[in-house]
Amino acid sequence: MADIKQWYEQVYAIVKIIPRGRVATYGQIARLAGLKSPRQSGQALSALPEDAGVPWFRVINSAGRISLHRLDGGSLQRALLLNEGVEVSLSGRVDLNRFGWNL
């Protein structure tokens, strides 16, 4: 844990508290974690090991769309979300008004 950037842990902590069946945006995570830019959220997750026990699939961009990355073209994330009741269109779109994480 020592070689992991301090704020990465901060991001993971926030992602872990996202309720099951809900999704949060990168910007939202960044804000809650006190980061300077939403980009950092993605950067932290990109360095996240698959078996870290962090529900990274509940994080999407502000447009309510699943972002593509190196470990998954979007199909896996879509399947995981559908599995917990979140409606995701074929193109990877989610209705934030219904599944977004609001407090």
Place this chain on the structure above:
DNA sequence: TGCCTGACGCGGT
């Protein structure tokens, strides 16, 4: 030290 890249966000067309 400097340049390039990336799981972003937002406003405009």
Place this chain on the structure above:
DNA sequence: CACCGCGCCAGGC
């Protein structure tokens, strides 16, 4: 709804 451009910041080389 799709596409485009710009601003933003940390990391890797």
